[in-house]
Amino acid sequence: MGANTTVVFADLTGSTGVFESLGNAKATEAVTRLTQWIGKVCEAHGGRVVKTLGDGVLIVFPEAIEAVEAVVELQNSLPKRTQAWPDSQRMKLKVGVASGDIVEVDGDCYGDAVNVASRLSDMCDADEIWTTDAVIDQVSHMATRYRSLGLLNIRGKAEPMSVYSIDWEEETSEFLTVQASLNMLKPPVDSSATTIELSWLVNKASYPSERMPIQLGRVIETDFVVNDPRVSRTHARIEWRHGSFVLVDVSSYGTWIRFAGDTGNTEMVLRREECVLHGSGEIGLGAPFSDFSAPIVAFNLVLGPKKPGSLPKPDAKSVSAP
Secondary structure, eight states: OOTTOEEEEEEEEOHHHHHHHHOHHHHHHHHHHHHHHHHHHHHHTTOEEEEEETTEEEEEESSHHHHHHHHHHHHHHHHHHTTTSOGGGOOEEEEEEEESOOEEETTEEESHHHHHHHHHHHHSOTTOEEEEHHHHHHHTTSSOEEEEEEEEOOTTOSSOEEEEEEEOSOTTSHHHHHHHHHHHHOOOOOTTEEEEEEEETTEEEEEEGGGOOEEEESSTTSSEEOOOTTSOSSOEEEEEETTEEEEEEOOSSOEEEEETTOTTOOEEEESSOEEEOOSEEEEEESSOTTSTTOOEEEEEEEESSOOOOOOOOOOGGGOOOO
16 A cells, blocks of 8 residues: 555553443443444545454554544544443543555555554543644644644654644533633743753752653653652653743643742643743642642753753652652
């Protein structure tokens, strides 16, 4: 197939709870019904189902436009399709989309686009659609809205890739309303900042802009480890965009932020949103500042040409939760 082939990995989340609630036989039937429905929706948009992998489906499309239209329809339709199901049996969808050359062997597909779509599906959360600039270049004229997540490290790729999130929800959704208010509160940019310093308990680290993006989270695979049960495995990401450090929440329970010197003691909560960092302040992971036991990471932007070297990554095994 040609370079314009677009690959979709659509994965159902929450199936573990369904198996616990219904048992193997009924849960398998429920998952199968949804994966078959995913395939039919994609086929209606010109896609071809390559295979089903448990609670996931691999589909290929000749054009990116059809692929994006299909996955947006899937995300919009799934809640309606399962609205009569008990809460414990409802599943959500996360989708990775990538374009490029693929090779077909014995009915299966291989290639860089297949690998990237699979990785993006693994990295994003429920209700999300992540894609690459190769796809966005083909659909930028569509009405579908999207936003840049910056350069992300993807397993198996030598260099970071530009990743985008497709905003499939209606414009009146709570997500977009909160996003707009955060943009209004966005603080001034310290364009001369070149390094960010982070500290939590005894852990301290310094990261120059060239090191971005970095991840904050509970597991040792992240760059800055905060070993607290309220912190998601990968909780937040700090990126370098247009001369600014940007904090991006990718957590389950949210990220709180407040800036030093704010006489109004204003704090913002990010839920799958982002904020430009300036000066110094504090980042609450998984709990608000009103919780005296919240895991709070202090940050400080270092200005000017000085770029302190990065310290070793904190060792999660040696840190106790507060």
